[in-house]
Each structure stands twice: as C-alpha cells, then as structure tokens.
Amino acid sequence: MTKFEEVQEKLKQIGYTQEKIQELVELLAPEVEHSLFYDVAEKLSDQDVEGYTQRIRQAQDKDAYNSIVAELAKIAYGEQYEAKMHDLFAQQLDQIAEQTLKMRSTYRKYAAGDPDTVKSVNDAANSEDVKKIMQQMKEDGFDFPAEATK
Numbered sequence: 001m002t003k004f005e006e007v008q009e010k011l012k013q014i015g016y017t018q019e020k021i022q023e024l025v026e027l028l029a030p031e032v033e034h035s036l037f038y039d040v041a042e043k044l045s046d047q048d049v050e051g052y053t054q055r056i057r058q059a060q061d062k063d064a065y066n067s068i069v070a071e072l073a074k075i076a077y078g079e080q081y082e083a084k085m086h087d088l089f090a091q092q093l094d095q096i097a098e099q100t101l102k103m104r105s106t107y108r109k110y111a112a113g114d115p116d117t118v119k120s121v122n123d124a125a126n127s128e129d130v131k132k133i134m135q136q137m138k139e140d141g142f143d144f145p146a147e148a149t150k
Contacts, residue, residue: 004086007093014100024096025089032088033069040076 109117
C-alpha cells in the first residue's frame with residue numbers, strides 16, 4: 001500500500017468519506033502544484049518557465065491543464081513523478097488527519113470541562129484571528145462543531 005493509500009485509509013478510519021477525501025485532494029491541488037512549480041523552476045531556464053507559464057494560461061480545459069502539470073512533474077521528479085505527486089498529496093492529507101485528531105481531542109477535553117482546555121479554547125475563541133478563520137471555514141462549508149464531535 002502506498003503512503004497516499006495509507007493516509008486515505010487513516011482519514012476514513014477517523015470518519016472522512018471518500019467523497020470528502022476527494023474534495024480535500026481538489027482543495028490541496030494548488031498547494032501541491034505550488035511545490036511542483038517551485039521544484040521545476042529550479043530545473044528549467046527562465047525562458048522555458050515562461051513558455052510553460054503561457055501554456056498554462058492558455059489551457060482551454062482541465063484536461064489540458066492537467067497534461068501540462070504532468071509534463072512539469074515529469075521534468076521535476078523524473079519517471080517516478082506520479083509517485084512523487086501522490087507523496088506530496090499524502091503529506092498534506094496526513095497533516096489534515098493529524099489536525100483533525102488534535103481538534104477532536106481538544107473538543108472532547110473542552111466538553112468534559114478540563115479547566116486548562118476550557119481556558120485555552122475561550123482565549124482562542126475571543127481572538128480576532130480565530131474568528132476570521134472560523135468564519136472563512138463556515139463560508140467554505142466546513143461545519144467545525146459537527147466535524148469535531150465525530
């Protein structure tokens with residue numbers, strides 16, 4: 001089993017559906033592509049980078065875009081580019097799994113009335129940064145209380 005498959009199983013075990021995992025992969029694609037673009041830029045001339053940038057901008061559909069990304073991945077990572085791309089996604093998904101487990105643990109401690117956790121959560125809840133993040137998550141369709149209590 002690949003690392004990518006292992007992380008998907010880990011996410012399923014903590015309650016994520018295959019549909020949610022696929023949504024996460026789609027949401028993580030820009031982050032993974034950013035890593036790819038950085039890595040490939042080190043291997044190409046400025047002129048080649050500009051050429052690929054133009055091709056990406058002119059891509060007519062998702063298939064054309066994905067084809068260019070695959071070309072770049074092959075340049076950056078060689079023949080094992082698919083495995084490397086899966087590893088990049090696996091790293092990101094594993095971080096999500098770990099953060100989910102931490103959030104659930106904190107929520108359970110809070111719900112149980114652990115004084116240190118209650119104080120920390122209340123302090124954080126009153127933070128403007130946290131309020132902005134929670135609002136953005138809500139707007140993005142992430143139901144924090146529902147996810148935290150699974």
